[in-house]
Amino acid sequence: MLNRTFGCVRLVWNKTLGERNHRYRAEGVRTSYRQTDAALTGWKRTEELAFLSEVSSVPLQQTLRHQHTAFGNFFAGRTRFPRFKSRTGRQSAHYTRSAFRMREGVLTLARTSTPLRFVWSFGGVDLAALDPTMVVVSREPDGRWYVAFAIDTTEPAPAEPAGHAIGVDLGLTDLVVTSDGERIANPRHLARKARNLARYQRRMARCERGSGNRRKARAKVARAHRKVRNARQDFLHRTTTALVRSANVIAIEDLSVRNMVRNRHLARAISDAGWGELRRQLEYKCDRAGRTLVVI
Numbered sequence: 001m002l003n004r005t006f007g008c009v010r011l012v013w014n015k016t017l018g019e020r021n022h023r024y025r026a027e028g029v030r031t032s033y034r035q036t037d038a039a040l041t042g043w044k045r046t047e048e049l050a051f052l053s054e055v056s057s058v059p060l061q062q063t064l065r066h067q068h069t070a071f072g073n074f075f076a077g078r079t080r081f082p083r084f085k086s087r088t089g090r091q092s093a094h095y096t097r098s099a100f101r102m103r104e105g106v107l108t109l110a111r112t113s114t115p116l117r118f119v120w121s122f123g124g125v126d127l128a129a130l131d132p133t134m135v136v137v138s139r140e141p142d143g144r145w146y147v148a149f150a151i152d153t154t155e156p157a158p159a160e161p162a163g164h165a166i167g168v169d170l171g172l173t174d175l176v177v178t179s180d181g182e183r184i185a186n187p188r189h190l191a192r193k194a195r196n197l198a199r200y201q202r203r204m205a206r207c208e209r210g211s212g213n214r215r216k217a218r219a220k221v222a223r224a225h226r227k228v229r230n231a232r233q234d235f236l237h238r239t240t241t242a243l244v245r246s247a248n249v250i251a252i253e254d255l256s257v258r259n260m261v262r263n264r265h266l267a268r269a270i271s272d273a274g275w276g277e278l279r280r281q282l283e284y285k286c287d288r289a290g291r292t293l294v295v296i
Helices: 002-027 033-044 052-054 055-074 194-206 212-246 267-273 275-289
Strands: 091-096 102-103 107-111 133-140 145-150 165-170 174-180 183-185 249-252 290-294
Touching: 002 033, 002 052, 002 055, 002 091, 002 133, 033 052, 033 055, 052 165, 055 091, 107 133, 165 212, 174 212, 194 212, 212 275, 275 290
Parallel strands: 165 249, 249 290
Antiparallel strands: 091 133, 102 107, 133 145, 165 174, 174 183
């Protein structure tokens, strides 16, 4: 049922995006959320797309809302133009309160007959008292499944004053150099796994398209990328948390990463360093801890 839901979510996103683009090119008119909602209702009544009614309608409605928000962010200059979704990428479905039931730590989704079994990733949480506002079920390209809960919570208390200010310089040899003279070496996560990743990619390239062996080889490539991604995320989280705890004021430079990765000699190294993700983590962690982040 979840796999079918992912397929329907992907179909609704791609079909809606295609019709949005066609209408804008032909008539120069934007499409509202209400119009996409009416189109979805019409699709369900057709013989060709009647199977959309066999899955929960909430993830399909949420897909329309996400696409409407994505276009709003694009026209505001915050993100790039929305793209079509691929069946080989990450799949997800968003369930709001009306499409799931959470009782005594047992989760049951709409259109399913049995509870969804999951393993909790954090300690010190009472699942019986958990009252989520949204549940997001996702499947990564390597075949791993995840369920995420969104809950209402209070603002965290500000961190204790550190009485210190630092400047941070980002680089490739040393990922971070602070004004105190501290240097944090760049671990180069992708470079360390490059040989294994290249071997998996060669194996996948030799497999016939659409075959079972190619699916297995693609999963191995995705697992290798996942290990690199998780290692990079863990390192950046440890680094940014230490910086936020050590200073009240943090100054960083305003790097245009999007323009810098156009250099084909440094694009892979810059992407592997994760400068943009490091700045993003500093921004929300400083805001949460009551610190000041100055971008120069």
